[in-house]
Structure formats: structure tokens, C-alpha cells
Amino acid sequence: MGRWANAVPSRAEQSDTKRKAIIREAARVFNRRGSHGTTLDDVAERLGVTKAALYRYVNNKNDLLFACHEEAMEIANEALEAGEREGRTGIEKIQIGMTGYLRVMISDLGVPVLLLEENALAGEDATQIRALRDAFEKRLRRLVEAGIADGSIVPxxxxxxxFMLLGAVHWVTKWYSPDGPWTAEEAASALIELATRGFAANPSPTLNSHLHLPSNSRAKRQKEP
Amino acid sequence: MGRWANAVPSRAEQSDTKRKAIIREAARVFNRRGSHGTTLDDVAERLGVTKAALYRYVNNKNDLLFACHEEAMEIANEALEAGEREGRTGIEKIQIGMTGYLRVMISDLGVPVLLLEENALAGEDATQIRALRDAFEKRLRRLVEAGIADGSIVPxxxxxxxFMLLGAVHWVTKWYSPDGPWTAEEAASALIELATRGFAANPSPTLNSHLHLPSNSRAKRQKEP
DNA sequence: CGCAAAAGTGACTTATAAGTAACAATAGTA
DNA sequence: TACTATTGTTACTTATAAGTCACTTTTGCG
Known part of the structure; x- marks a missing residue:
């Protein structure tokens, strides 16, 4: 054990941190350009190293892609657990869970992945990720069913x-930018509010998030802080 | 002019038909596997010819990808025109337009494309398609604004x-299959109903499409025709 | 310091897929 | 039927990106 055990990261910890950084960055690029459209040289360049260096942390490209999906699914499941814990009705559980998922994905990872491309993952890895994703979708469906049963979701x-909800959520990779007008938090909650209202049993007559204010009043808001 | 002018297709017409078939098939595969993940050998094989034959009809892969996007945008704009013509309120125009778009895309083309991958198209073509797509999105936004103004859409x-709507729509490539339980027509109208309800000023307390019936009553329905 | 283990590099091999070109089959027309 | 356009094929070249390997550089530690 090192002398300042928790202060100075060990060799193994550093290595782990770097591996995570690679996964994070790779996920970003995979998401925007697709896994086939992204070269490992691209990923390496963004990290300021050469391709060969990556191979110290991952076995191959497929392994890297697998790790990206694995991490995304982990985040998704944790978020859904929080939703199930904190929400009172079916729709609330979905809203809390998916907002959390989306917020983390947008800000931390820059990305929801989840098998965007068919056939991108090869062999054993593919079936494993597909199983995780199917389980996640089934879990969401159960929440919808629960919501219908408890009267919070329309039959x-x-x-x-x-599918509608996941489409709305995953599409954020195509339009969200941290340089844009919205924070991850704002975008996540406004989008989920809008999408879940589609199947809410009693949709509120107005939307809550200030993002939904007409754009001229938003502009004013920014000029008079 | 041939003797049965409209009955027997001329050489040029045949060639045109084949080009369209190539675009159609390519769009399908590009959508599922991404353009980089699809080889021209793949496309050729699905058409029962060899790769070299494709080069009689398209200049190169980029050209083919461009044609796919172009066709998708054409369908989208035609559908939106129909919506603007036939719908009375903003939300109705969107619903009619997008349902039509989705139905055609699913059944005819098997696909909404619309620049799913960044950087997939190179050079001049990319900017041209991006312009078409931006114009389409702006047109949709205008309809949302009109709907807010006429009271059919919530502020x-x-x-x-x-973005929410387009996400829900484009995601169909990931889950829709003609072999599944839903026709293109059913899937399109049910999905659009659900998604647009998210921003409807007066969301109906129940959903119309029979797709929304609970699954056990659907199962019954199928057993007792 | 000095040195061993880890991290990183540059120069490769190899696999795959885009694109080409010479040749073969096919189908309308004199 | 024979002739010529067109359509298609087989067998290539070429470009690109995955993956490897022998090597240098860096870094924590006695």
C-alpha cells in the first residue's frame, strides 16, 4: 500500500482511469460517426496518443465497442433503479429514471449508444449486449404496464x-451539443417531459420546464439576468 | 417512340427502374448497418448481381448515398405538403404529414435515412443534403409554431x-419489421398519434389506434377473426 | 542517481472494400 | 440470322484501416 493510499493513485488505478477515458471518447465518436465510420486512429488522435497505445488498454476494436455498450447499459440500469425507488406511479418512475439516464449520458459520456448499428458487434459480445438491451427494454415495458394499471398512463x-420514448431519447446524439443553449439537465428533463406526456393518463395542460417558454421570452430572460 | 409506347418500357426507362431499385435496396441496408458498415458487395448480392454491375448506374458509393438521402427528402417534403393541404390545425398538418411520410418510408423504402451518420457523405453532396434536411426541420418547426398560435399545440x-418527434420517427428503423405483427400503416399512425400527443393542447383521454388495445385483447382478436 | 517495469511510438503486415478494365453474355434491330 | 448496343462478370489494382512488433521514452522506487 502506498503511504497516502487514497491520495496518490496506484499504477493500476491510473491504468483503469485511462481505459475509461478511452471508452468515453470512443463512445462519443462512435455515436456521431458510427462504429464503422470511426477509425482507431481517430480515437487515438482525440486523446493525443497513437493508435498502438490504445492496444495496451483494449484487446481490439470490437472489445472497445463492447465496453462502450456495457457502460451505457450500466448507466441505464442504475438510472432505472433510481426511478423505481423514487417514483410513486408508473409514469413517475419512467420520468425519473429516463431523465437521470439521459442527463448522465449527455453530460458524462456525451452519448447514448445501445446498439445503434446492426452487426457492428461481432460474435459472443453481440449476443451479450443484445440480451442486456432487451432486458432493459422489457423493464421499461413493465413500468409502462404498471403505469396503465395504476392509472398514471393511458391504455x-x-x-x-x-419504442417512441427510446427513439426520442437516443436521437439526442444527433442534435445535442454542450456548446448549444441548453444544459444537459435542461435538455434531459424537457425532452422526457415532452415525450412521456404522449402516454400520460392526465397530461398537464401546460409544460413545466422553462425550456418550453416561447423563444422571445427566453431571449429576454437572458438579457435581463 | 415504340409501338406500344406506354406498355413496353424503353431502354432508358428500364435503366431508370434498375437505378431506383439499387437506391431502394441500398437505403435499406445503409439504414440498418450504417453506410460505412455496408459494402457495395452486400448491396449487389441482395440484388442478385455483382458489384461491378452497380457502377453502370451510380458513379460511386458516395453518389449512391446521396441519392438515398435525396429520395428520402423528396418523400418527406411531399408528405408534408399533403399534410399542409389537408390538415386544418397545426397539429393536424403535422400528424397527417408525418404519418404519410412514415408509412411510405416503412413500406416502400424500408427506411427513413436523413443523415443518420455524420461525415458519411463527402464534399459538396454533404452540404446539399444538410441544407435539404435543415429546410425540412424548419418547415416542421413552422408547423409547430402555427399549432401553438392556433391553439392546437401546447406552448x-x-x-x-x-427533435422529439423526429427521434421517435427515425427510430423505427431499429425495431420495425414487415414480418412483425404490425402493418406499415398501423405502425405509422399509432406511433405518430402517440408522439404528437406529447405536445397536443388537448390530448385525447384515450388513444384511437387499435394497436393501443391491451395485448391480450389483441391476441383474442387474432384468434377470432 | 540508476534501473526495471510500464507506457508510448514508428514502421511494418494483413485484411477488406472501393473502384477499374478487359472480356462475355444478352437483347433489341436491320 | 447477323450485328451492335447494353448489361453484366471475372479478375485485377489501390486505398484504407485493423492489428503487430521491435524499439524508445517515461516514471515510480531502492
């Missing part, structure tokens, strides 16, 4: 509702 | 509403 086809 | 951020 609807749970599969379709989940 | 909301038009950009966000459009």
Missing part, C-alpha cells in the same frame, strides 16, 4: 410506447 | 418538439 401498447 | 419549444 396503450407498451412496446410502442417504449 | 412549447418548437425545436425540442421537432
Amino acid at each position: 396503450t401498447n407498451p412496446k410502442l410506447a417504449v | 412549447t419549444n418548437p425545436k425540442l418538439a421537432v
Whole structure:
């Protein structure tokens, strides 16, 4: 054990940190350009190293892609657990869970991944990730069913509702930018509010998030802080 | 002019038909596997020809990708025109337009494309498609603004509403299959109903599409025709 | 300091997929 | 039927990106 055990990171810890940085950065690029459209040289360049250096931390490209998906699924499941713990009705659980998921994805990872491209992952890894993703979707569907049962969600086809929600959520990779006008928090909660209102049993007559204010009043707001 | 002018296709017409078939098939595969993840050998194989044959109809892969996007945008704009013509309120125009778009995309093309991957298109083509897509999104935003003005849509951020809707729509490539339980028509209208309800000023207390019936009653329905 | 282990590099091999070109089959037309 | 356009194929070249390897550089430690 080192003398300042928790202060100075050990060799293994440093290595682990770097591996995570690689996964994070790779996930970003994979998301925007697709995994086939991204070279390991690209990823390496963004990290200021050469491709060969990456191979100290991952076995190959497929392994890296697998790690990205794995991490995304981990975040998703943790978020959903929080939602299930804190929400009172089915729809609340979904809202809390998905808002949390989206917020973390946008800000930390810059990304929701979840098998955007078919056939990108090869072999054993693919089936494993697909199983995780299917389990996640099933869990979401259960929450929709629970919401219908407890009267917070309008009678609807749970599969379709989940597909609608996931589409709205995953699409953020295409338009969200940290340099844009919205914080991760704002974008996440406003988007989830809008999407879940689609199957809410009693949709509020107005939207809560200030993001939904008309754009001229938003502009004013910014000029008079 | 041939003798049965409209009955027997001329050489040029045949060639045109084949080019369209190539675009159609390519769009399908590009959508599922990404453009970088798809080889021209793949596309050729699905059409029962060899790669070299494709080069009689398209100049190169980029050209083919461009054509796919171009066609998708054409369908999108036609659908939106129909919506603007037939719908009475802002939300109705969006619903009619997007349902039509989605239905055609799913059944005919198997696909909404719309620049799913960044950097997939190179050079001049990329800026041209991006311009078309931006114009389409702006047009949709205008309809949202019109809907807010005419009271059919709840006050909301038009950009966000459009992003939500487009996410839900484009995601169908990930889950829709013609072999599944839903026709293109059913899936399109049910999905659009659900998504647009998210920003409707007066969301109906129940959903219309029979797709939204609970699954056990659907199962019954199928067993007792 | 000096040195061993870890991290990183540059120069490769190898695999794959885009694109080409010479040749073969096919189908409308004199 | 024979002739010529067009369509298609087989067998290539070429470009790119994955993955490897022998090596230098860096860094924590006695």
C-alpha cells in the first residue's frame, strides 16, 4: 500500500482511469460517426496518443465497442433503479429514471449508444449486449404496464410506447451539443417531459420546464439576468 | 417512340427502374448497418448481381448515398405538403404529414435515412443534403409554431418538439419489421398519434389506434377473426 | 542517481472494400 | 440470322484501416 493510499493513485488505478477515458471518447465518436465510420486512429488522435497505445488498454476494436455498450447499459440500469425507488406511479418512475439516464449520458459520456448499428458487434459480445438491451427494454415495458394499471398512463401498447420514448431519447446524439443553449439537465428533463406526456393518463395542460417558454421570452430572460 | 409506347418500357426507362431499385435496396441496408458498415458487395448480392454491375448506374458509393438521402427528402417534403393541404390545425398538418411520410418510408423504402451518420457523405453532396434536411426541420418547426398560435399545440419549444418527434420517427428503423405483427400503416399512425400527443393542447383521454388495445385483447382478436 | 517495469511510438503486415478494365453474355434491330 | 448496343462478370489494382512488433521514452522506487 502506498503511504497516502487514497491520495496518490496506484499504477493500476491510473491504468483503469485511462481505459475509461478511452471508452468515453470512443463512445462519443462512435455515436456521431458510427462504429464503422470511426477509425482507431481517430480515437487515438482525440486523446493525443497513437493508435498502438490504445492496444495496451483494449484487446481490439470490437472489445472497445463492447465496453462502450456495457457502460451505457450500466448507466441505464442504475438510472432505472433510481426511478423505481423514487417514483410513486408508473409514469413517475419512467420520468425519473429516463431523465437521470439521459442527463448522465449527455453530460458524462456525451452519448447514448445501445446498439445503434446492426452487426457492428461481432460474435459472443453481440449476443451479450443484445440480451442486456432487451432486458432493459422489457423493464421499461413493465413500468409502462404498471403505469396503465395504476392509472398514471393511458391504455396503450407498451412496446410502442417504449419504442417512441427510446427513439426520442437516443436521437439526442444527433442534435445535442454542450456548446448549444441548453444544459444537459435542461435538455434531459424537457425532452422526457415532452415525450412521456404522449402516454400520460392526465397530461398537464401546460409544460413545466422553462425550456418550453416561447423563444422571445427566453431571449429576454437572458438579457435581463 | 415504340409501338406500344406506354406498355413496353424503353431502354432508358428500364435503366431508370434498375437505378431506383439499387437506391431502394441500398437505403435499406445503409439504414440498418450504417453506410460505412455496408459494402457495395452486400448491396449487389441482395440484388442478385455483382458489384461491378452497380457502377453502370451510380458513379460511386458516395453518389449512391446521396441519392438515398435525396429520395428520402423528396418523400418527406411531399408528405408534408399533403399534410399542409389537408390538415386544418397545426397539429393536424403535422400528424397527417408525418404519418404519410412514415408509412411510405416503412413500406416502400424500408427506411427513413436523413443523415443518420455524420461525415458519411463527402464534399459538396454533404452540404446539399444538410441544407435539404435543415429546410425540412424548419418547415416542421413552422408547423409547430402555427399549432401553438392556433391553439392546437401546447406552448412549447418548437425545436425540442421537432427533435422529439423526429427521434421517435427515425427510430423505427431499429425495431420495425414487415414480418412483425404490425402493418406499415398501423405502425405509422399509432406511433405518430402517440408522439404528437406529447405536445397536443388537448390530448385525447384515450388513444384511437387499435394497436393501443391491451395485448391480450389483441391476441383474442387474432384468434377470432 | 540508476534501473526495471510500464507506457508510448514508428514502421511494418494483413485484411477488406472501393473502384477499374478487359472480356462475355444478352437483347433489341436491320 | 447477323450485328451492335447494353448489361453484366471475372479478375485485377489501390486505398484504407485493423492489428503487430521491435524499439524508445517515461516514471515510480531502492
